[in-house]
Amino acid sequence: MNEFMSALRTFLGDMFTYGMIAIFLENTIFSRSIGVSTVLLSVRKKYNIFLLGLIMTSVLLVSSIVVYFIFPLLKPLSYSYYLIPPVYVAVIGVIYVFALLLTQKFAKKRRKEILSIIHVGVFNCAVLGALMLATNNASASFGMFLGFAIGTGIGFTLASYTVRIAFEHLSSDAVPESFRGFPITLIYIGLVSLALYGVIGHELPF
Numbered sequence: 001m002n003e004f005m006s007a008l009r010t011f012l013g014d015m016f017t018y019g020m021i022a023i024f025l026e027n028t029i030f031s032r033s034i035g036v037s038t039v040l041l042s043v044r045k046k047y048n049i050f051l052l053g054l055i056m057t058s059v060l061l062v063s064s065i066v067v068y069f070i071f072p073l074l075k076p077l078s079y080s081y082y083l084i085p086p087v088y089v090a091v092i093g094v095i096y097v098f099a100l101l102l103t104q105k106f107a108k109k110r111r112k113e114i115l116s117i118i119h120v121g122v123f124n125c126a127v128l129g130a131l132m133l134a135t136n137n138a139s140a141s142f143g144m145f146l147g148f149a150i151g152t153g154i155g156f157t158l159a160s161y162t163v164r165i166a167f168e169h170l171s172s173d174a175v176p177e178s179f180r181g182f183p184i185t186l187i188y189i190g191l192v193s194l195a196l197y198g199v200i201g202h203e204l205p206f
Helices: 002-025 036-045 049-074 080-106 111-122 125-134 142-170 182-200
Strands: none
Touching (some): 002 142, 036 125, 036 142, 049 080, 049 111, 049 125, 080 125
16 A cells, blocks of 8 residues: 555656646747747637647647557667657547547537647647657656646646737737737747746856
C-alpha cells in the first residue's frame, strides 16, 4: 500500500510540475512562438477560444498517451530523428479521424462549429510541437507526458484568450491604420513574450 501511495504521489507530482512548466515556462505561444498562426486564425474567425482549447487539450492528452508507448520503440533506431515527426503526424491523423467520427455521431448541438474547430485544433504546429518537446526529455515518465499535454493545452488556451482580449482593442481606431489588426497584434505577442521571458528569470545575451 505504501509503495502504491508513493508511486501515486510521484505520478501526480510529475503531472503538476510539468503542467506548470508547460503553462508558463514552455508556453507554446509566448515562450516558443508555436501556434501563433492558429491563434491569429481563431481570433479572425471568432472561434470559441475555450472550445478550441478543450479540443486541443483532449487531442494532446490522447496523442501523448499513444506517443508514450511508441517513443521507446522509435528511440533506439539510428534514423529515429527522421522517423519520429511523420509517426507523430500519423498518430495525430488517426486521432483526428476518430474525433470527426465521434462528433458526427454524438454531437447534435453546435456540430458544425465543433467540426470547424477540430480542423484547426488538431492539425496545427502547437500539437506536434508539444509532442516533440515532451519526447526531448530523456527521463520522460507517464505523469510527465500527461502533465505536459494538459499544461500545454491550458497554456495555449490562456495565451489565446489574452490575444483575443487584446485584439479587440488593437483593432480600434486609436491604432494607426497601417498597424491596426494583425501587425500590432504580432508586436503585442512579442512584447508579452519578452515580458514573460524576463519574469521567468532568463538573462539577456548582452
